[in-house]
Amino acid sequence: xxxxxxxxxxxxxxxxxxxxxxxxxxxxxxxxxxxxxxxxxxxxxxxxxxxxxxxxxxxxxxxxxxxxxxxxxxxxxxxxxxxxxxxxxxxxxxxxxxxxxxxxxxxxxxxxxxxxxxxxxxxxxxxxxxxxxxxxxxxxxxx
Ligand SMILES: [Zn+2]
Numbered sequence: 030x031x032x033x034x035x036x037x038x039x040x041x042x043x044x045x046x047x048x049x050x051x052x053x054x055x056x057x058x059x060x061x062x063x064x065x066x067x068x069x070x071x072x073x074x075x076x077x078x079x080x081x082x083x084x085x086x087x088x089x090x091x092x093x094x095x096x097x098x099x100x101x102x103x104x105x106x107x108x109x110x111x112x113x114x115x116x117x118x119x120x121x122x123x124x125x126x127x128x129x130x131x132x133x134x135x136x137x138x139x140x141x142x143x144x145x146x147x148x149x150x151x152x153x154x155x156x157x158x159x160x161x162x163x164x165x166x167x168x169x170x171x172x
Contacts, residue, residue, distance in 0.1 A: 032049075035049065036064065047103075047164045048104045049064070049102070062081075064082035066078050077106075077109065122153070125155070125162070126158050127155075
């Protein structure tokens with residue numbers, strides 16, 4: 030999560046909301062990829078930290094299935110990212126701060142644990158939550 034927080038900081042320097050993510054390989058320690066929000070930087074509405082990290086991890090592995098992998102992200106994933114997590118078949122999602130307004134991993138929706146879907150990653154929330162949230166509130170306060 031410390032590494033994800035570093036990534037989040039990089040998003041803020043480009044004028045993007047500070048959210049950072051990374052994908053850990055099945056061994057639980059190798060970092061396959063990292064990503065931070067690049068929506069403002071690239072003009073791409075889908076350039077969320079999680080989507081970028083998932084794409085890069087799949088490129089690193091040479092296949093779309095991220096079976097056994099863990100995605101770590103500073104903010105609770107939105108509906109798009111939660112969908113991408115299910116599609117990528119990651120085993121685990123670890124996130125920091127909850128997003129009560131748009132979170133799709135337990136707050137507003139719970140897409141990743143919807144029993145109607147055939148893949149449901151494990152969810153671990155609240156890791157360094159205060160630090161992750163503080164980064165966001167600081168960013169919005171400065172605007
Ligand atoms: Zn998202």
